[in-house]
Amino acid sequence: MNTKHGKKEHLEAAASHHEQAGRFHREASRHFEEGKDFNHAAHQAVMAHGHALHAIAEANDALKHPASAPLVVPPAPGSADGKTNAAQHHALAGELHEQAAQHLRSAVKHFDQDRGAVAHEAQLALTLALRALSHGNEAAKQHVLALRDKDPAKSTA
Secondary structure, eight states, X not given: OOHHHHHXXXXXXXXXXXXXXXXXXXXXXXXXXXXXXXXHHHHHHHHHHHHHHHHHHHHHHHHHSTTOOOOOXXXXXXXXXXXXXXXXXXXXXXXXXXXXXXXXXXXXXXXXXXHHHHHHHHHHHHHXXXXXXXXXXXXXXXXXXXXXXXXXXXXXX
């Protein structure tokens, strides 16, 4: 596999993982919003998180090939304002993953013509992915707190 082909495949795989993460986050959001089947919602959230991590790894692999612009990883965003519930965090994460996928698909389209645009689109996708991970993490924290509040005896604090 030549380098050019490998980079493009990694970008396409990253976009696909972001799309999967977006779908799983939307499902988790729906379950949390309905207030039913929290175990399934948590499973969906874990699947979304796994796909997000794979998406970031694939994008990083694409940029590890020679002749790539170095990837600048922005600092992770802080936690949310505290007013957003788990369902909303998952919905936001889903939207952010979809946006990241769109930027990676755009990078693939520009791949043969404009490497600067590819690097820019990949950087935007990474920034969105990190924001999505932050929302997923915040949703997980809120879920654990909600479980603890329902049954303080099970708290390990």
